[in-house]
Amino acid sequence: MAAVRRMVVVGGDAAGMTAASQARRLQGPDELEIVAFERGDFSSYSACGIPYWLGGDVTERDDLIARTPEQHRERGIDLRMRTEVTELDLDRSRVRARELPPGGARGREYWTDFDDLVLATGARPMRPPLPGIDAEGVHGVQSLEDGQVLLETLTPLQGTASDDGGRPRKAVVVGAGYIGVEMAEALVRRDFEVTVIDQAPQPMTTLDPDMGELVRDAMCDMGMEVVTGAAVTAVETDERETSGPGGRTLAVVTKEASYPADVVVLGLGVVPETSLAREAGLPLGESGGVLTDLAMRVRGRENIWAGGDCVEVLDLVSGRTRHIALGTHANKHGQVVGANIGGGYATFPGVVGTAVSKVCDLEIARTGVLEAQARDVGLQFVTVTAEATSRAGYFPGSRPMRVKMLAERGTGRLLGTQIVGREGAGKRVDIAAVALSAGMTVEQIMYLDLGYAPPFSPVWDPVLVAARKAAAAVKAESGG
Amino acid sequence: MAAVRRMVVVGGDAAGMTAASQARRLQGPDELEIVAFERGDFSSYSACGIPYWLGGDVTERDDLIARTPEQHRERGIDLRMRTEVTELDLDRSRVRARELPPGGARGREYWTDFDDLVLATGARPMRPPLPGIDAEGVHGVQSLEDGQVLLETLTPLQGTASDDGGRPRKAVVVGAGYIGVEMAEALVRRDFEVTVIDQAPQPMTTLDPDMGELVRDAMCDMGMEVVTGAAVTAVETDERETSGPGGRTLAVVTKEASYPADVVVLGLGVVPETSLAREAGLPLGESGGVLTDLAMRVRGRENIWAGGDCVEVLDLVSGRTRHIALGTHANKHGQVVGANIGGGYATFPGVVGTAVSKVCDLEIARTGVLEAQARDVGLQFVTVTAEATSRAGYFPGSRPMRVKMLAERGTGRLLGTQIVGREGAGKRVDIAAVALSAGMTVEQIMYLDLGYAPPFSPVWDPVLVAARKAAAAVKAESGG
Known part of the structure; x- marks a missing residue:
């Protein structure tokens, strides 16, 4: 009887769990053991859906979860939640994991061997090292945990909403890219007065300037304030003026002006989360994403694969590799990786840089x-x-x-x-x-x-x- | 000074007038004279829009007219309305035209020479030779004139609508293809009880049977009656029972049953209108459409071109020529013909058989x-x-x-x-x-x-x- 191979997946979201599911579809537990590590509380969720949950289009957080840990386990995937991989030991084909018990206690650490390793560590939001950026009331929107905290700010408990005497609540969104404009819409839907600030000369630098100007015009028509060419230098907190029970008044400061806010949302985009790969000496591209071949195997490695928001992909038009964090790519990468590990054959041909979004x-x-x-x-x-x-x-x-x-x-x-x-x-x-x-x-x-x-x-x-x-x-x- | 060439266009709708406009864009009146003949009262209108005008989505008939005869004339096109081409004399490079004065008087006839001839004679609705098919209350929907007559039936004058004592009005649509289902929607919107009859075993034979059944199910859910596998044998008129001032009661008869109706709409599709081309000995395909080369020149002819609903086009998937009457193709054909006559170069690559429609x-x-x-x-x-x-x-x-x-x-x-x-x-x-x-x-x-x-x-x-x-x-x- 042949030995059971083990596939180890680092990261329990779209790319990693699609790879696991696809490999499992092709090979049963008697051929392939699958262990997946996820440091957070959620698996396989739609980060792209977070702005719509915060805006109220989607009412339940769990609607954004495509598949729960239990569902993965029922399909024969040993998914270990709240367990962080802290080191890749590629010479000995093993990873070190640490459990993250609730409450911040130090958890158990252990090594797990692999035959195939899948890096699906995702991306992390950009958070410039500005004074005040970690203040209460300044929110990222990358994870469901982030979203939950922000949602509680946006939707005051019954009976407290009117304590502010009807003063309109103000929100400042830092960043006018996809996440920024989607969050601007969400905040408008929550009845905030919204200011969007970006250091670029136009919103949506994923468009040419002339097309970006159309977005600016439309946002202004929607009653948003759009401030461009303005680098944020700090977030200030004024504890003297409170805007309700536990409230604070914040101000987002640029060189030219100061924008008061009840809530600040950072929508600055993301960078690949590849510190593990970097420490292990794996090849990274200009944006810091892992470089792979067409089969989504890490370049120069036989049994190490990567996909999703932590990789760079070939842009078929420019001929360059680029970092594009999108769930639709992550799913396809996972499909390719899972097919290859599961004994099939698939390649990811690259992207052409398609993106679609909306603001109202x-x-x-x-x-x-x-x-x-x-x-x-x-x-x-x-x-x-x-x-x-x-x-x-x-x-x-x-x-x-x-x-x-x-x-x-x-x-x-x-x-x-x-x-x-x-x-x-x-x-x-x-x-x-x-x-x-x-x-x-x-x-x-x-x-x-x-x-x-x-x-x-x-x-x-x-x-x-x-x-x-x-x-x-x-x-x-x-x-x- | 070079002699002015003359382009003669037969048919003043999408293909013909696009060809004329495109040629005019490329060559001025000192190089190219353009004469276009249209036997009807309207130029460049959207036949595809007629069901939506009849259903009330589009309120004004003239909204369906993309460009009036006057607008064409302002652009240097000698468009002669209510003038029918009755003969093509290809040996002498001339066409015979007859004016159609209002009231049915016999109009003037004359010959016009051409250097380039464009056949854009369109299509005519199928109208099987059944007893009663020409009865009052039986309507085609191919032309704006047809639509105007039907519209007056669908929208009774103010004050007469209630004369029927609230009895729901019944409509029978013969044919469950694109035109049939679009007219079914229009009639539902006009508060008719609608029965759609087709001899095929399913509605929408442009789909596979399993997909056509989905359309049947949805139409039934909308309250329509869908009768399939039933060939209409006659339309009967019962003059004893009237349904209001001037009304008649009709019945659409099949082998198995009889379907009473206040109005009958024929939505049986169209066939190429190519009698002129046939008489002139031009090559026709299996569906009776004119056959052209890739430049939209009639096969084997140097200076005769054709486009729109009167031609067959190459289906790139099946490798066969097919007749597909769609305004989007007609416009492209006209573009190609006009470019070539105007001294440019263009080809029409063929179609892949795309169509989209809706019913409610x-x-x-x-x-x-x-x-x-x-x-x-x-x-x-x-x-x-x-x-x-x-x-x-x-x-x-x-x-x-x-x-x-x-x-x-x-x-x-x-x-x-x-x-x-x-x-x-x-x-x-x-x-x-x-x-x-x-x-x-x-x-x-x-x-x-x-x-x-x-x-x-x-x-x-x-x-x-x-x-x-x-x-x-x-x-x-x-x-x-």
Whole structure:
């Protein structure tokens, strides 16, 4: 009888538990033992859903949990919660874990051997070392634990809400990227007056500046204050002025001004959590993410795999590796890792940089490269923007959107697409995302056979309108 | 000075007028004279929008008109309304036209020479030669004129609506394809009791039977009566029972039963209107549509072009030519024809058979081939269906959909996708449509980088869920 192999997973969220589940689907416990370590209290949850839980769209925290520890254990995965892996000993193929008992007591430590190791340690929120950043009332929103603490601030207990005499509550969100704008929406829904501060010259630097300005305009129209080009230097706490039982008045300070707040939310994005990998000498990319091969195996290692928010992925358009923390990638990485460990074969082909978000009814999407990114990697291009509607112009609910498209000079190959609009704008980016993956030219895109009927699209879908314009621009640029 | 060339366009709707406009964009009146003939009263209108005008979504008929005759004339196109082309004399490069004065008087006839001829004669509704089919109260819905007549029946004048003593009005729709189900929705919105009759065993034969059954179930849940496998043999008019001032009682008769109706709508689809082309000896395909080359030039002819609902197009998946009457194709054909006549260069690459429709809140979409179509052209395949949701399962407004996918045996190449669901289902077919155009395998599709955020999609988009299942089925079928 062959020895049972052991797969050890570090991190019990999307990438790690998908890898575990997929491997288990392919091999039973008599072939493969699976041990997974998670230092927190939750497994397999949707961090992307936290802003919607805080905003009230999602009423129950546990709705964000895709699979509980018990469900994983029932499927033959030895998932050890509140157990942190503190060291990778790759020479001896083992990891050291420490239990984290509630209450902060020092827990048991032990070594566990592995045949295959999966690093799925995720990402951690950026938290600049500013004076006051750890003050009470300053919140991150990366984990369910973070969310729970913030939620209690946002939704005062019954009977206490009116103690403030009706004074509107103020929130400052630091960071105007995806997390920042999603949290701004959540806070507006909780009746806060919201100020969003970012050091960049525009909100959503994942868009080109001209498209980011559309987001600023829409946010201002929603009653938010948007402060850009402003670096936060400190968070101050004034204990003299209280705003209710246990309340404090905070102020977010920039070089130019001070923004009072009842609550401060940090939405500065995340960096890969790869201290274990770094200490073990594993290869990291420019953003600090673990570098893997196409099978999601750590580069240069036979039996060490990585996936999810702790890795860098190949961007098929720019040819560079990038760190993109998104649950949809984490799930796919896990699928690939699990298939390979389980005796199958799969590869992750890379990404094209697609992202979609919304702030209230404004939908924001992008795929491929921005102008600056294209220049950075040596691509020359033409740029067009087009205005079009989500449905036939005469159909009720038809909403305008702006589509920006970058096409390679000469070849006309699509390089990137950005869309800002209302209902029906966001997911249209998928058309461009698939076309990018396929290496299509804008002229090929303009003749794509997309779903058309008046309630769904104009005769020329907005993405095709932009492609048509881009095709003409490519021709004009090349003198023909 | 070079002689001015003349482009003659037969048919003043989407394909013809797009061709005229595009050619005019490229060449001015000193290079190219453009004469267009339209036998009706309207130019460049959206026939696809008629059901929504009749149902009340669109309030004004003229909202469906993209460009009026005057607007075309202002752009230097000599558009002659109510003028029918009665003969193509290709040997002498001229067409004979007859004016159609209002009131039915015989109008002037004359010949017009052309250098380039564009056939954009459209399609005509199928109208089987059944007893009673031309009775008062039996309506087609192909043209704005048809729609205007029907609309007056659907919306009684103020004060007469209650003359029927509150008896619910009954409508029978003959045909349960796109036009039939869209008209069923329109009639429900006008408070009719609706029966839809089709001789096929299921509604929506543009879907596989199992997916068509989902449409039947949903239509029944909406209170419609759906009668399938029933060929209509006659429409009877009973003049004894009147249902109000000027009203009649009709009955749609099948072999098995008789369905009383206050109004009967024919929604049987369309056939290419190609009698002029046929008489002139131009090549027609199996469905009677004009056959063209990739530049949309009539096969074997130098200076005769065709586009829109009167042509057959290459289906890239089946390798056959097909007749598909859709405004989105007509516009693209016109774009290609106009570019080529105007001295540019463009080709129409073909279609993948994408269509999307809705009946009330049910969204119905397809692309590629159905099971029967695949077998018919020699394709072998595996089939999967997947259930998934439009947004993250925990996000408000998340709605279920069913996605069916056909992948080629062995290669795993995508062959077709069908989607039936609620909000957010229909336009997802675009993902599959682009992937089909690119010749992607289901395994490539499963790793596509699509827009993900909880309000827009689950971590695995429904199309990716189906692709993942299809990839597994392809592997299982090939023994690996």
